[in-house]
Amino acid sequence: MTATFGQCCYVTAVHDVAKSQAYFVDKLAFEALEIDAPGWRFVQRGTARFDMGECIGVPEASTLGDHSYIARIFVDGLDDYHAEIAPRGAEILHGPADKPWGLREMAVRTPDGHRIMFCEVIS
Template sequence: MTTPRLTPHAYVLAVPDLTRTTAYFEHVLGFSRLWNDGDNWQALGRDGVRVMLGRCPDAIPPAELGDHSYFAYVEVSDLDGFHAEIAAKGALLGFPPRDQPWGRREMAVATPDGHRMMFANPIRA
């Protein structure tokens, strides 16, 4: 019997301002538009990472969710290069790349709405 395999698909985020958040993912984080459903949904992708943004103007703002606003942990082949790319475009950094005691180099990035994600790679000896 073959073990079931999961295939990455997309993170789904409720956002109050679809236009603003789409622009941030596209122009700051380097994602490309994949498809949309009018003014309700926008899907974006970069490499194998996809994000589906849903317009939810009345939802609890992500910035008010505290630690629950984290939604992604993304592996990056060149974390410092990615940091340089997005920092130059005005990315909202929680903290820049730094080595962690658990053997990972990580950085925190936020969206204008307050969703937070981690980008990381293994520390190279």
């Protein structure tokens, strides 16, 4: 039998789970998932899910340089997504741009400094 892969979930360490979840909901237009797990918050949009665990006292992702890149999420309609989140005040490091590796990419940063690449295949 061949293994089948499903949804991918990103687990992040954050200093303030309420603030981090609010950023994903208010700025990146994700949905909050109502899961009762003290010290954790969860968001999802389509098949992209983030589980945020409160880790007070650990270095923020913003101190990790290039190691703060945590995800590449494929989006159908990347330019539309950019137009949706830009007026919401998302911290967009760079807007959609074609890359030589065949992807159109946009980079955002979360309050904890995690950097996420949203992309789509250039057709």
